[in-house]
Amino acid sequence: MATYDKGILGGFSGKVGSVIGTRWRGKNVMRSLPAPSNKVPTTAQVEQRLRFAAAVRFLNPIKSVVSRYFGSNQQDKSIYNLATSYFIREVVIPDGSGGFTIDYPRVLISKGDLQSLANPAAAPAAGEQITLTWEDNSGQGFAQADDLLIAIGYVESLNRALIFNDGIQRDATTDTLQFPAYLAGMEVQLYATFVTADEKEAATSVYLGAVTLI
Structure with a gap:
């Protein structure tokens, strides 16, 4: 080298x-270029590769969010690298059949010092919608009324994420997330966070649970 x-x-x-x-x-x-290797990978190497694959599979659809709001760069590690490391270490778990899966309550889509959603709730509504509510905690910590909501709905069966970043402010206390009609009846893993109006700072996201669209 x-x-x-x-x-x-x-x-x-x-x-x-x-x-x-x-x-x-x-x-x-x-x-x-490394020379081809005929060595059989160790059990630990195989496990690490499977963990990495599971983490990247989930992260790729939401890369535009985590690569901006998952903390800050550390030396030569990008924000996305930090998110990947966190997922491998904390979020990816054995699935009971020799593979690995995602522990959805442990997922974070952002990390930061901004105040997150206060007492959030999510409920399905007719027409493939989810109504998201929270309390206005403007003035607590670094929270401002004009902080912007980002929500993500992840559909495991399709490995698809829908990102909602529609300019809804913290003081609005509610938002309606509209999903495509073809997702009716499917389960959505829902996450939300706030970022500052200039999109330079973020809160640590919250998990809002699994919601079935109707």
Whole structure:
């Protein structure tokens, strides 16, 4: 492995011929392609790969949210990397049949110091809607009346997430989430959080439970 500051091409990421360029601990790094391995992976390696796959499968549909609001960068770890690490460590659990699944109550879609939803509740309404309510806790901590709601509904059977970011403010105390008609009868895992009006700070999200659309 070699490090470099400024080559004739500058820093690069990815494979060029037999060389891979990347960033490692704040430095540009070049290394050769790894040789194929015939080693059988250990049980721990297999488990880690399965955990990673389960985490990424859930995170990919909501990447636009977690990559912005899941804390802040730490050295060379991106916000999305931090979210992935958290999911592998805290959210992915054995499914009882040799694989891994998501523990939905442990899921976070954001992490931060902003005040989150106070006494939230979610209820299904006719026409594939979910009515979301909360109390106005403006003035508590860093909470402001114009903080913006972000809600996510995740449908496990389709591995699909619907993101609601419609400019609803904290002091509105209610929002109606409209889901597509083809999701009628399906179960939705629901999460919500607040971000500041400038979208620079976020709260730690809350889990609102599983809601079946009607």
